[in-house]
Amino acid sequence: MTQPEQAVVLLSGGLDSATCLAMARADGLDCHALSIDYGQRHRTELEAARRVAASQGVQDHRVVRVDLTAIGGSALTDDAIAVPTEESEGIPVTYVPARNTVFLSLALGFAETLGARLLYVGANAVDYSGYPDCRPAFIDAFRSLAQVATRAGIEGVRWEVRAPLMHMSKAEIIRAGTALDVDYAQTVSCYQADIEGRACGHCDSCRIRREGFAAAGVPDPTPYVNG
């Protein structure tokens, strides 16, 4: 019996990354989850990531602290910028500069220490809220970078960065995850969830998530602050 191949899966604790992890496991991989504590306001995401990692039975779950508050620039990391409660035009203030670049870089480092060559990220170009680092061009460029940035790449290992949700609608993601027994009640997507992980119901992320459950025809298990 051969060993299953290893993968590093970025796990935020949100709906998308929980689904992405379930898909990586369904691909028969030995999954190492990586969560990033970047000083985000929605701290309950990290608790959600721990619940999801535990319930999906990952090989290993690491949390790396990165103090992005030191560089600021987003409503998610800078107290001086408010999280919007209405749908916004263009790239919203919740965009964290270079977030996925930083996160994938850390996943790359973790993968290299493991001897893994597969990275999974729940980036999505359909409901991506306008974030530049959730597009196929970004994923492709990161893969090219990994190839030249690492000892493994120099030694001939071919890196793969898989973003299986990239072209799925939120409803499709929810249907796929439901078929893989993802417990979405464990996940937190809200940008300003309260300390118990209850969602505000009004931010961009809540709005997209709620519409996704409705479109998928799946009951929404999200705990909302206002019931």
Place this chain on the structure above:
Amino acid sequence: MTQPEQAVVLLSGGLDSATCLAMARADGLDCHALSIDYGQRHRTELEAARRVAASQGVQDHRVVRVDLTAIGGSALTDDAIAVPTEESEGIPVTYVPARNTVFLSLALGFAETLGARLLYVGANAVDYSGYPDCRPAFIDAFRSLAQVATRAGIEGVRWEVRAPLMHMSKAEIIRAGTALDVDYAQTVSCYQADIEGRACGHCDSCRIRREGFAAAGVPDPTPYVNG
């Protein structure tokens, strides 16, 4: 009078990055220094970075904490791996997986919050100790990534990642820095400097640095543990 353009300069506190900062200032740029506290054993580097930033008169000096010890894999971040005291073959154990990818990602995020489009890094392909992420191919790939990873890139800003030391020998770097009044006594290159910043004199980094001063014909101001 137009405002000078802004640049983010990665500043480790070592000889190379101190020279790189001096070159960015000589280019007439408004420099924002960024140091990364990544749990490195050679903590005195960060003190050196503060001295260098202060003496060169940067606009701003930020220190971002990233806990790379959570992913391990290098003699510089993992207590289970010893720092070698003899010259090694191939990529040495002091290689930190994806280090420059993580550091440049953070510089990219910082630059985006500032509205800057210039990144400076002291990467060097000549005396680079075999690190994959100190080569021109890596710098080029990171520039391509920055272009698609950021709001600024999408909006048409052209990112530049400058590695002015890339093709210089250590002696050439030391001569250039000396001409720009860099005080190398402030810098720490040693992988295992003591708490006062004194160098061991034996690790790869010390060896390359010492040979550089000798080849440049510049007196070596490095404080060594053994005099």
